[in-house]
Structures are given as C-alpha cells and as structure tokens.
Amino acid sequence: MTIASPTLSPADAANPSALPAPSPLKTASELSVFLDFDGTLVEIAEHPQGIVVPPHLPQVLTDLSHRLEGRLAVVSGRSLAMLDAFLGPVPLAMAGSHGGEFRPAGATEVEALAEPLPEAVRTALASFAKGHGDLVFEAKPFSAAVHYRDRPQVAEQLLEFATDLATEHALKVKHGKMVVELAMPGSDKGSAVTRFMSMSPFKGSRPLFLGDDVTDEDAFAAVRVFDGSGVLVGPMRLTRALYRLEDVAAVHRWLENAV
Numbered sequence: 001m002t003i004a005s006p007t008l009s010p011a012d013a014a015n016p017s018a019l020p021a022p023s024p025l026k027t028a029s030e031l032s033v034f035l036d037f038d039g040t041l042v043e044i045a046e047h048p049q050g051i052v053v054p055p056h057l058p059q060v061l062t063d064l065s066h067r068l069e070g071r072l073a074v075v076s077g078r079s080l081a082m083l084d085a086f087l088g089p090v091p092l093a094m095a096g097s098h099g100g101e102f103r104p105a106g107a108t109e110v111e112a113l114a115e116p117l118p119e120a121v122r123t124a125l126a127s128f129a130k131g132h133g134d135l136v137f138e139a140k141p142f143s144a145a146v147h148y149r150d151r152p153q154v155a156e157q158l159l160e161f162a163t164d165l166a167t168e169h170a171l172k173v174k175h176g177k178m179v180v181e182l183a184m185p186g187s188d189k190g191s192a193v194t195r196f197m198s199m200s201p202f203k204g205s206r207p208l209f210l211g212d213d214v215t216d217e218d219a220f221a222a223v224r225v226f227d228g229s230g231v232l233v234g235p236m237r238l239t240r241a242l243y244r245l246e247d248v249a250a251v252h253r254w255l256e257n258a259v
C-alpha cells in the first residue's frame, strides 16, 4: 500500500502550481475567519503535548473576534478540552474533534455532533500503538488517533490496520500529519464550518478557512459553497484552497495586520 495523503484529484485542486497570498484582512467587510490550530496557529511539535502557544495568541484571537463581531472560529482536530487547555478561557467559537464537538462563542455547553467511537475500536488502536514501539495514542471524545512521528516506518502498517478497522465498523479514516485517526462518519471540518455558517453571526458572511493539513480540505470545499475561500498554510501541494500563506508566522502576521 502506498501512503498517499490527500484524496484529492488534480481536477479538485484549484491551481496545483502556485497560489497568491490572501489580501490583508479587512474587519469592516462581511468576512468570517475560520482557523485550524496545529500547523496553522501553532507550530507542529514532535509530540501532541509539546506545542508552544505564543503567549500573545489568545488575546490576538479574542481581539480579532471582537472586531469581526464574533465571526471567527477555531476548527480543529483536537478535542475542545485540549484547545481550552492550550488557549485558556477565550470566548471564541470553536469546533473540535474534526467537527464532532461544537461550541458557539461564549457558550459553556459542548454540543456533540458525532457518535462516540465503539470501545472495541479504541482498544484495538491503543493496543496497536502499544505493540508497535509504544506509539502515542490519543483518545478524544469522538475519535482516536495514533501518532507515528516517532516511528514513520510503521505508517503503512498502521494505515492498513486502521483501514481494516474502519471497514469492519463503518468508520472514517483521517490521515493527517504523521497521524492516523478513526472517527464515526457524519462530521468533519466541512460540516462544522457549514453549521457555523447557518448561525448568527456567521450567516450571510463570506468565509475564509486557514489550514495546513489534508483534513482541512473538507473545510476548503465547504467555504466555497458560501462564496468563500481556503487559505493553505505551508508548502504548496494539491489543494482546494485558492490562497496560500507560507507558514505559521505568516498566519500570525496576517491576523495581526488586520485593518
């Protein structure tokens, strides 16, 4: 089996060769901003717990959300509990666990938009991780992930194992950066964006989604339905995004330079 990341065909991609940077963000316009977390707002680290959140980031996001009258959301593969732990008590709209968890700005209740993963699947993935060099196993409310950054040589075997489990239990495989996750079908980052866009204050706005990983492609597709655009973060690859920012630092500059 070959480890191909995106399930994108060249026909899906907007422009496989080069993409321009987005214009400076105008907060007075009818734009809304959706932000992926790892690889977009924070640099990728060797371990999921090893990321460093720049101290000013929570305030930058909070201020920008106010200026956009609440039309800013973080949409991540991480659980909301993790995002809360890393960002602190920010009053931002958020979706976690790849769209499985949903929380409008200022709300305290988390809405579950997915079914929990069968226990047998969690156990099987956890024991695969244990038995293959003690890979990092991450249990989330609506999915479970095995990180193979420490042992890339097991990637193919892990993907095959996860794909078989997914077939057996009718699950979705998400293959992100050095991570394979299993989740119940029905929610992804695209469905999270679509849900936000049906609600105030996002309704009627034009969404921009900034993300680095292939799991962000669902959101890049979803924003197009609302006349919005995806912004790929990182090196050029096959993507549905229409714009690109070079790296996390460029994302921070773009957010901080909003006019």
Ligand SMILES: O=P(O)(O)OC[C@H]1O[C@H](O[C@H]2O[C@H](CO)[C@@H](O)[C@H](O)[C@H]2O)[C@H](O)[C@@H](O)[C@@H]1O
Pocket: 036, 037, 038, 039, 043, 044, 045, 046, 047, 048, 049, 050, 051, 075, 076, 077, 078, 079, 138, 145, 147, 149, 176, 177, 178, 179, 213, 215
């Ligand atoms: O949707 P995101 O906010 O980008 O979250 C995607 C996954 O991010 C985390 O894993 C990734 O970041 C880790 C820290 O930089 C890195 O070690 C790992 O290799 C990456 O895959 C997180 O642990 C996952 O739960 C998220 O799904």
